[in-house]
Amino acid sequence: MPDANLLPDATTTDGVFLVLAIVLPAAGVLLSFVLGGRYAERIALVLLPSGFILATIILVDVWQSGHRLVYIVGDWKPPLGIALRADGLSAAMMVVMAIVFCAVAIFAYADFGTRAGSAEARAPFAFWILLMAIWGAMNLIFLGGDLFTLYVALELLTFAAVPLVCLDGRAETLQAALRYLIFALLGSILYLVGTALLYGSYATLDIVLLSRQIRAEPATLVAAALMTIGLFAKTALFPLHLWLPPAHAGAPAAASAVLSAVVVKGSFFLVVRLWFDVMPGMLGGAGAQLFGALGAAAIIFGSVVALQQQRLKLLIAYSTVAQIGYLFLIFPLALDAASGQLQGSGALTGGIIQAISHATAKAAMFMAAGLIYAALGHDRIAELGGIARALPMTIFAFALGGVSLIGLPPSGGFLAKWILLEATVATGQWWWALVILAGGLFTSCYMFIVLSRAVAPSGAPLKLKTAVPKYQEAAALALALTSLLLGLVALGPIDIIEVGRPDSIMVGSR
Amino acid sequence: MNAATLFGLCGAALVGLGLYGLVTNPEPLRKILAFNLLGSGVFLVFGVVAKRAAASGLGGDPVPQAMVITAIVVAFAATAMAIALVLRLLQETGRSTLSSDTSAATDTAGADS
Numbered sequence: 001m002p003d004a005n006l007l008p009d010a011t012t013t014d015g016v017f018l019v020l021a022i023v024l025p026a027a028g029v030l031l032s033f034v035l036g037g038r039y040a041e042r043i044a045l046v047l048l049p050s051g052f053i054l055a056t057i058i059l060v061d062v063w064q065s066g067h068r069l070v071y072i073v074g075d076w077k078p079p080l081g082i083a084l085r086a087d088g089l090s091a092a093m094m095v096v097m098a099i100v101f102c103a104v105a106i107f108a109y110a111d112f113g114t115r116a117g118s119a120e121a122r123a124p125f126a127f128w129i130l131l132m133a134i135w136g137a138m139n140l141i142f143l144g145g146d147l148f149t150l151y152v153a154l155e156l157l158t159f160a161a162v163p164l165v166c167l168d169g170r171a172e173t174l175q176a177a178l179r180y181l182i183f184a185l186l187g188s189i190l191y192l193v194g195t196a197l198l199y200g201s202y203a204t205l206d207i208v209l210l211s212r213q214i215r216a217e218p219a220t221l222v223a224a225a226l227m228t229i230g231l232f233a234k235t236a237l238f239p240l241h242l243w244l245p246p247a248h249a250g251a252p253a254a255a256s257a258v259l260s261a262v263v264v265k266g267s268f269f270l271v272v273r274l275w276f277d278v279m280p281g282m283l284g285g286a287g288a289q290l291f292g293a294l295g296a297a298a299i300i301f302g303s304v305v306a307l308q309q310q311r312l313k314l315l316i317a318y319s320t321v322a323q324i325g326y327l328f329l330i331f332p333l334a335l336d337a338a339s340g341q342l343q344g345s346g347a348l349t350g351g352i353i354q355a356i357s358h359a360t361a362k363a364a365m366f367m368a369a370g371l372i373y374a375a376l377g378h379d380r381i382a383e384l385g386g387i388a389r390a391l392p393m394t395i396f397a398f399a400l401g402g403v404s405l406i407g408l409p410p411s412g413g414f415l416a417k418w419i420l421l422e423a424t425v426a427t428g429q430w431w432w433a434l435v436i437l438a439g440g441l442f443t444s445c446y447m448f449i450v451l452s453r454a455v456a457p458s459g460a461p462l463k464l465k466t467a468v469p470k471y472q473e474a475a476a477l478a479l480a481l482t483s484l485l486l487g488l489v490a491l492g493p494i495d496i497i498e499v500g501r502p503d504s505i506m507v508g509s510r
Numbered sequence: 511m512n513a514a515t516l517f518g519l520c521g522a523a524l525v526g527l528g529l530y531g532l533v534t535n536p537e538p539l540r541k542i543l544a545f546n547l548l549g550s551g552v553f554l555v556f557g558v559v560a561k562r563a564a565a566s567g568l569g570g571d572p573v574p575q576a577m578v579i580t581a582i583v584v585a586f587a588a589t590a591m592a593i594a595l596v597l598r599l600l601q602e603t604g605r606s607t608l609s610s611d612t613s614a615a616t617d618t619a620g621a622d623s
Contacts (some may be wrong), residue, residue, distance in 0.1 A: 200559040
């Protein structure tokens with residue numbers, strides 16, 4: 001959607017909502033530290049729904065006005081100051097992440113809620129604070145308008161995500177957290193080198209200003225390569241995925257859901273910002289094919305390893321490795337061969353819908369796996385027999401999440417894969433279509449393995465270790481249904497994602 | 511060779527050394543030290559960028575300096591967190607390695623039981 005009246009950059013009416021979206025979580029974290037104990041949970045349970053309302057207001061605003069919301073912090077204009085910008089892409093992601101956060105908060109209330117009369121513990125206190133910190137960091141990633149602010153946001157996200165992995169303090173989760181932290185630190189320092197080189201070349205890090213000046217010269221290419229490798233390490237794209245399965249599988253269920261659904265999308269979003277917004281014409285054919293090849297390798301490798309897993313949570317974690325692969329297929333598919341530019345429509349829309357539907361579906365599946373673990377005391381796939389009878393709603397949520405991952409209509413996964421397949425036909429790159437279809441086949445295989453065990457009758461009557469609260473099951477089911485019904489946005493205005501994109505501005509003003 | 515080039519090369523050398531250490535050392539503490547070496551190299555590069563951009567007569571471009579202060583704080587926090595994790599791991603297991611032989615040992619223990 002061309003939007004020529006954006007320039008010059010100035011605070012739009014309602015731009016103040018963008019500040020609120022970042023200040024609210026930060027205030028929640030600080031207030032929780034001050035008040036302590038069970039107040040952290042109350043603050044989170046009040047702030048997360050208001051964050052959802054705020055994100056919805058921003059989305060509606062962007063949608064109705066048809067251009068970006070901008071807030072210039074302190075009225076210091078870029079390049080010296082910092083701009084916060086919400087385009088359709090960031091608004092859509094913010095709303096979906098807010099939905100996931102709310103569902104996770106409801107789910108986590110059972111595990112991390114402090115009941116009246118019971119003693120306050122450290123793990124719940126840490127959990128609620130970290131949850132709000134991740135929410136704030138994600139909002140900053142979606143809204144940040146310059147590459148250094150995004151670096152800070154990325155670090156905030158890492159520092160909030162790593163402790164979630166080792167919340168229960170077992171030795172293997174500590175190891176997983178440490179490995180995650182080392183990968184993440186390597187990733188962020190590579191990103192930082194990139195920002196230094198870009199600043200050295202162009203004397204600005206503002207995304208809009210950079211995108212107008214950027215030239216294909218050695219320093220820029222080195223910077224882009226370093227930043228991309230760093231972000232790949234944080235997104236756990238094959239072959240830098242080694243940290244993800246132990247970290248995501250070892251964390252408590254609510255934490256796994258946030259890590260797998262939300263946190264990896266943060267660094268993916270930055271890859272999109274970098275290549276689609278800052279330097280749409282720099283990736284080139286070979287680079288795009290390389291990104292796609294890594295994505296394809298992730299899909300095949302992640303799926304094959306997922307098929308061999310004995311434990312449900314590890315299977316879901318490897319499935320995340322595979323699903324991340326789909327996100328990187330957008331690069332070869334979005335490249336316009338004639339102009340050599342990455343196009344901000346078609347494949348990108350498909351990729352974002354894939355990210356959104358994976359976020360909701362995977363959070364639901366991790367929650368379901370957590371409930372199964374709690375009920376059975378283990379999550380060995382071979383011994384799941386009878387669980388579908390004991391926890392029908394949980395297994396239903398798990399299956400619906402799987403439907404979206406496989407890509408059956410009317411799920412969001414279906415819509416995403418449909419758009420991507422359409423792009424493979426339009427650009428004549430049939431080999432990516434093969435990968436997409438093979439990935440779907442693998443996904444249905446491992447979903448079938450789990451579900452066939454789950455619905456099989458158990459030999460002895462199943463004795464559940466704990467009763468599973470209904471609202472936990474409902475939270476998982478609600479997310480799974482969101483993912484399932486996401487395909488219906490195809491009937492609505494799907495091009496909201498393209499509102500206010502810098503490259504479309506450039507096209508519009510030419 | 512002027513000062514900026516010299517410092518730039520120093521920064522590059524530090525980045526190289528740090529990266530090598532981070533990738534090759536299996537010990538978490540050494541990895542953390544290597545990360546700090548790598549970080550120092552990057553901060554030096556920021557300093558060079560500030561100096562190079564100062565052709566307009568100022569002593570130095572303040573924006574990279576502001577950024578580098580932020581980056582140092584972030585790296586400090588990261589180091590503190592990594593050290594805390596290593597210490598906790600040492601308390602829990604009596605050793606602080608990430609090497610594959612410990613995970614292989616737990617794997618075989620899992621298979622035995």
